[in-house]
Amino acid sequence: MSSDFDLVIRRGHVVDGSGRPGLDGDVAVRDGRIAAVGQVTGRGAEEIDAKGLIVTPGFVDVHTHYDGQATWDQRLQPSSWHGVTTVIAGNCGVGFAPCRVDDQDRLIRLMEGVEDLPFPVLKEGLPWNWQSFPEYLDSLSGRAFDMDIGLQLPHAALRVYVMGERGANREPASADDIAQMAALAEAAMHAGAMGFSTSRTLNHRTSDGQPTPTLTAAEDELMGIALALGRAGNGEGRGVLQFVSDFADPVAEFAMMRRLCERSGRPLSFSLAQSPVAPLGWRKLLDLLEQATAAGLPMKAQVAARPVGVLLGLDLTLNPFSLHPDWPKAxxxxxxxxxxxxxxxxxxxxxxxxxxxxxxxxxxxHRWGDMYQLGSRPNYEPLPETSLAAQAMRRGVAHEVVAAEWLRDGMIYVPFLNFADGDLAAVGAMLAHADTIPGLSDGGAHVGMICDGSFPTTLLTHWARDRDHGRLPLEHLIRRQAHDTARAVGLADRGLIAPGQRADINLIDLDRLALLPPEVAHDLPAGGRRLLQRATGYRATLVAGQVTYRDGEATGALPGRLLRGATSR
Known part of the structure; x- marks a missing residue:
């Protein structure tokens, strides 16, 4: 008997990504697209019973660093274990193209310092079969993945490519330098870049301690590149602008970003988190953002689902005793x-x-008061009384005694952003704000210190289900992680369960959805190790209508491809 559809998902609770309340029904897929939603009478060549499951759009993660991993790996894990079906890499102004042959090691050292990707891993793993950014895209275009991936043009690579040593040393760009960068940026957008990213934070340094080449780039340089994006596509504009900044002077810095967005006409997003140094600074930035969006500017803040925190452990980059002269590193x-x-x-x-x-x-x-035992059921909003310092005080022992015990048992969690108040109330307010989108997961990076590619799962478990107070509606969170993230980077063909949309879909057992503890795998090039984190409760993930994961295990299907620029429905 012939089939009407390639696949039909039956009797699920469809939370479609629009923000509207979910409805029980079916979803039919044909030729990689959603063909029907509701009560589907036709038959599928394959049928999946989703009774008791929520059916959501695949998640779009707009802030990752899979620039290197995508050149040697087909599975963009850990993100693909957490319902993510599209990632955008090339964030924070760092990446590997454009790059002259003599600058390869320089860009590797920058990525090593900024994103904790070891030099030997990148040295062995990167094929370097490109120099220009369009050639880099071409090198990825023939590869198959377990999800789609889009790349942004990184400012640091662009600056060094045009200015050489002067660019690396953060010297001011001349008018000719700016013109060259602008021309290359426009060409990158035509080749399929999703946008342009830059970094203006002292936290981003090369592995030998030098600040990122883009730290002090002047407004005329940034404006020249932004205007190039505005000219791309026969004057219609292409690509988005992505910023990370210390916001030392938040009013002046935001005003500059607003001018860039306004004059170029291109959407702009920036990273927003609560700093322990200025715990209320995020509120000021949201106020400024509200003013900009009220004036019609397409600006968003990317916010994290939980603290940005470092993991310390014996098989990780650092542990509390790493600097002790008697620590046996070897x-x-x-x-x-x-x-x-x-x-x-x-x-x-x-x-x-x-x-x-x-x-x-x-x-x-040695921030003992900010250290927590991660445990077998990771808790990313721990109570202050469970900190290492609190336990040491109760027991009347030195902090190091407790640290030694915890290290023997597993990993130690040190939240350093979004936890200045000892809870996640600030994160909840950011996630609820109309002008924010989820981001900052850094999937593919910080492989020995941070494992936040699981942010989408935290959204659903902690914020929609488990938190004692301040929970957010499931429909709101799914819209943010699917529809809103997709639209923020110009992808109009996904993030929504509706006829004609791409069939990127998750089937989730919300009751069983849970994060497993991070683990260390030694599977990178040159035997490098990385942190990975799985989850339970994802019954199936579909990319372009093909089931890529069942119960967390890869099926072998690799329908994901390189994205080349924005999409239309």
Whole structure:
């Protein structure tokens, strides 16, 4: 008997990405597109019973760093374990194209420092079969993935390509430099770049400690590039603008971004988080953003679903004893655990601390009051009384004693953004704001310190289901992570379960949806290790109508491809 559709999902609770209340019904798929929604009478060549499951659009993650991984890997994990069916890479002004042969190591060191991707991994993994940005896109266009991927033109690579050493040393760009960067940016948009990204934060440094080349780029340089995006496409404009900034002077910095958006006509987004240094600064930026959007400007703030936090562990980049002179860096993990169980060794660590004045130790490794045991059921909104410092005080022991015990058992979580108040109330307010979208997951980066590609799962579990107070409607969160993120980067053909839309779909058992603890895998090029995090509860994920994952396991289908620019429905 012939089939009317390639696949029909039956009896699910469809939360379609529009923000409207979900409805029980069916979803039919034909030729990679959604063909019908509601009570579908036709038959599918394959049928999936989704009774008891929610049916959502595939999630769109607009802030990742899969620029390198996409050149050697077909599965963009961990994101694909969390319902993500489209990612945008090339964020924060860092990437690998354009790049002259002599600058390859320079860009690797920048990515190593900014995104914690080890030099040997990138040195062995990157094929470098490109120099220009269009050639980089061409190198990816023949590859198949478990999701779609779009790339932005990174400012640091562009600046070094045009200015060489002057660009790397953050010297001012001349009028000729700006003209060259603008021409290359316009060509990149025509080749299929999703946009242009830049970084203006001191947190972004090369592995040898130098600030990112774009840190102090002047407005005329940024404006020249932004106007080039506005000219692309026969004057209709192409691509988006993405910024990360310290906002040392938030009013002046935002005013500059507003001028860039206004004059170029291109959508602009920026990273927004609560800083422990200025805990209320995010409110001021949202006020300024409201004024801009009220004036009709297409601006958004990208916000995280939970704290931005570092993981410390024996098999990770850092642990609380990394700077101690007596720490046996070269010892095996088993030997390190054995030593940490020895009270005499721990006493020696306490007696011989790192040299005073070490910024890393002060800022991160010895912030005992901000350290929490991650455990087998990760809790990203821990109570202050569960901190390492609080436990040490209750027991009357040194902080290092508790740290040694926790390290033997697993990983230590150190939230450093979005947790200045000891809770996630600020995050809830950001997520609820009309001018924000979920972002900042950094999937594919920070492989030895951060594992936030699971942000979409946190949205559904913590914010829609589990939080004691301040929960947000499931329909609102799914709209934000699917429809709104897609539209923010110019993708109009996905993020919504409606006829004609791309059949990127998740089937989720919301009751069983849960994050598993991060784990370490040694599967990168050159034997490099990375943090990965799985989840339970994703019964199936579809990309272009093909089931790519069932119950968290890859099916072998690889329908994902390189995106070349914006899409229409």
């Amino acid at each position: 010892a095996s993990l088993d030997e390190q655990r054995r030593l940490l169980a020895d009270p005499e060794f721990v006493a020696r660590l306490i007696a011989n601390p790192p040299a005073k004045g070490n910024a890393l130790g002060t800022a991160l490794l």
